[in-house]
Amino acid sequence: MTSKDTAAKPAEPSRRDILYIATGAAAAGAAAGMVWPLIAQMNPDASTLALASTEVDLSSVPEGQIVTVKWRGKPVFVRHRTPAEIKAAEDTPLSVLPDPEADSKRVQKPEWLVIIGVCTHLGCIPTGKEGEYNGWFCPCHGSVYDLSGRIRSGPAPTNLEVPPYAFIAESKIKIG
């Protein structure tokens, strides 16, 4: 093409322009396809994804005690709540909760509280029977959880998570 030709029809894309763009787009698509495995390899592998389940025998947990079991690499707190603790958790008005959730929605049997022991702020493990509500207190950044594992004060945005679990016998649960 001479400069005269370009000046004459500046906005007209030629066959060649389209081929250039198509080739470039194909190359970019192929490059993205090659990068994907390099990124995806960092996600959990098959062995990590294989969902493990944990069984807990509750008969060995006396009233007022908390046991910690490991599930998917995380601690799960199983708390045998006393009648006073259950009452305190149930009587808390939802209006004072940053992440409102009724105690009845968080337990299957009121005396057994089963929650994932990972602070919803930055992943530390809260210590039991501490903090203002005698629930849990996170030593890292000062989040306070109540007797239902609900966030009451501090930087954590949500309540301690309740894992999927089921009673497989009168005093035995299966987590996961």
Place this chain on the structure above:
Amino acid sequence: MEGHSQYTPKSGFARWLERRLPILSFMHGSFVSYPTPKNLNYMWVFGAILSFMLVAQIVTGVVLAMHYTPETTLAFDSVEKIMRDVNWGTVLRYAHANGASMFFLAVYLHIFRGMYYGSYKDPREVLWILGVVIFMLMMATGFLGYVLPWGQMSFWAATVITNLFSAIPVVGTAITTWLLGGYSVDNPTLNRFYALHYLVPFIIVAIVALHVWALHVTGQNNPSGVEVKDIKKETVPFTPYATMKDAVGIAAFLVVYAWLTFFVPNYLGHPDNYIEANPLVTPPHIVPEWYFLPFYAILRAIPNKLLGVTALFASILITAALPWLDTSKVKSAVYRPLFRKEFWIFVAVCIGLGYLGAQPAEGAYLWFARVLSAYYFLHFLVILPVIGKVEKPEPVPESIDASIMRGETSHV
């Protein structure tokens, strides 16, 4: 910048090489004849000290890697093996661990030097931003390395820092899982942290090369903040003047480094990191290494996860905007009476945040951390832009020579 003497290859080989790859004249121009302002004070030796520390960390790190095992059941023991069995292992590990502290000490002094003398201003904005990039890569490397000994502090630092990303709306949890390679910090996490801890320092080397390149395009700032007008009169060749002065600075710095390494090697460490990582027990009081404390204090000061994490990252990133936030035309604090005061207040605020970052996040500590965090951001977003407008600078000398004639060479 044009140098003092032109390189002329003397030997036959040098002439042969010069025509094919002019590396000898490049090195001569960059590190021998490169003109340095003749009024530089000792605050200008930290570039050389930081280069030295980067090399020292890479050398000690590579030899430690020959004995370390990045596997959760073996990592802690392999570090103890380095300490007990490996020839000179104790010295090598302590030199590397304390080397990180000395590296950060030097970089903080280097950054505050740049802030005091306005080294980030036109035409050195890109130079400054490259420095911020290096600082962030250093923080990443320091964090990744701290995880490797697989002690309690290692494990919980990894947990807290990776969970910072879970604050991102919608995709946060997926990003954290991706970073960890699982649902909690475990073997995949340790393995990749090791790979990255080995990689990032070499990326730092590359960015340092750009940083030095940018420096050599604009030339160094100097205590007067006045640009060099006459290279012959106002500058001296890098070698021997700057090289020798840098060597004195490095020697003095090494005294402190050696004292830490040989006499109080665990002074800056945390005893809990000599307890092997336990995913089921969080230490009652977790703190990061001292060089992260001010940022940690800012994170904890805000009682909201997303805002706290945002403030943490913002407190680092905001320094990159400094060239545009400081509205004063005058570079050096020597001629800026108001800014000079504000600078020292800001230094005190940073040190105060560092102190508070090491204290429990409760009561009065928390309130002080909130006040100082607010001041930290006000400094950048309000105080600096306003001072630049309202301050009446003292008369700035016409040239570096004029500044020397005024007797202003003895700052620091």
